Amino acid sequence: MSYYKLLCHYWSQPCIRTDAYTLSKLSTNNVVSIDIRSQENDIYNTIIWGSPVLYLKMQNSVLFRTAPRYSGRLIQRPFILNQARFDGTTFANRPIMSALTDAIKRDHSVLNEYYEKIVGTDDLDTQTRYQNLFTWELARHSIGEELVVYPAFEKHLGAKGKEMADKDREDHQKVKNVLYKFQSMKAQDPEFLKTFQDLFKDLKEHIKDEENNDLPALERQLDSDSSDGYARSFERTKLFVPTRSHPTAPDKPPFETVAGLMAAPLDKLMDVFRKFP
CATH class of the missing domain: 1.20.120 (Four Helix Bundle (Hemerythrin (Met), subunit A))
Incomplete structure (x- = not known):
């Protein structure tokens, strides 16, 4: 099982592609911490507590979509997240679970x-x-x-x-x-x-x-x-x-x-x- 842990900027866009270089340039305002675990094709993540520190350890790029921005407080937020190697296929036409x-x-x-x-x-x-x-x-x-x-x-x-x-x-x-x-x-x-x-x-x-x-x-x-x-x-x-x-x-x-x-x-x-x- 591959294991990655990262702190992502809290984007309001419905979907973005990001990688280690992009994340390293992000502001540390409004960040949340998430675990990403990958086991073959079964993708799941666990939300953990937010933190103002940007920490990244990953080997693959990720595609992710966040919940709407929460104004005023930094709290645990639900994510709908899919990990994939970026091969030019758009997020929308990838086969994903409901x-x-x-x-x-x-x-x-x-x-x-x-x-x-x-x-x-x-x-x-x-x-x-x-x-x-x-x-x-x-x-x-x-x-x-x-x-x-x-x-x-x-x-x-x-x-x-x-x-x-x-x-x-x-x-x-x-x-x-x-x-x-x-x-x-x-x-x-x-x-x-x-x-x-x-x-x-x-x-x-x-x-x-x-x-x-x-x-x-x-x-x-x-x-x-x-x-x-x-x-x-x-x-x-x-x-x-x-x-x-x-x-x-x-x-x-x-x-x-x-x-x-x-x-x-x-x-x-x-x-x-x-x-x-």
């Missing part, structure tokens, strides 16, 4: 990466750090889906969409219950890895059904602008939701929104004292 599916699959790929980090080492400190990061990612991802994606199933797919959403919420509840137990375990606990592997087994089944059945059914009902809008809403929602599992909280809006806004500040405060990679 935006909402792309955003969700990015998260799934990141969760799988963190899973491998935990089960692939015997170092307790590394396991603890990735335990916290996995919990942080999955908690936000799950609530983002429940607040944005599952209501979209119900809106665009009628009775079938409601059936899909109800099943996905049941899947989430099962995972949340185990995540709630796992997030408080110590890495030296004899049941630590078994609990995590059981959790991820259930999660993988849910992911498989979601990617192969639910999302394609929804995307067939959406035009590109609608899919893009849902993707942006999904990414924005994750900025304001809890970062730990709360299995007794509501799993539908508007009550989940209210509960999330109440729980999120405490979760994020406690995250300051937790270890992360």
Whole structure:
């Protein structure tokens, strides 16, 4: 897997081509930090905290499109990003995944990466750090889906969409219950890895059904602008939701929104004292 990390200028243009030379000349005003990971043809990125420092380490050029400029504050921003070698083909006619599916699959790929980090080492400190990061990612991802994606199933797919959403919420509840137990375990606990592997087994089944059945059914009902809008809403929602599992909280809006806004500040405060990679 190739790995690049860069700090990009916050452009308002819908699409630009850039490279190391161009980025080195950019102003450091309005910058955001993003991770870009490439694994064969599956492209995904993780937004991390903004910083006024321009740092770049990359081997390939990138094509990227940003969300609209946010006036007045520097915060985490959702990106829709595609990496490609620049061969003269325009961004518009490259075969790319629908935006909402792309955003969700990015998260799934990141969760799988963190899973491998935990089960692939015997170092307790590394396991603890990735335990916290996995919990942080999955908690936000799950609530983002429940607040944005599952209501979209119900809106665009009628009775079938409601059936899909109800099943996905049941899947989430099962995972949340185990995540709630796992997030408080110590890495030296004899049941630590078994609990995590059981959790991820259930999660993988849910992911498989979601990617192969639910999302394609929804995307067939959406035009590109609608899919893009849902993707942006999904990414924005994750900025304001809890970062730990709360299995007794509501799993539908508007009550989940209210509960999330109440729980999120405490979760994020406690995250300051937790270890992360």
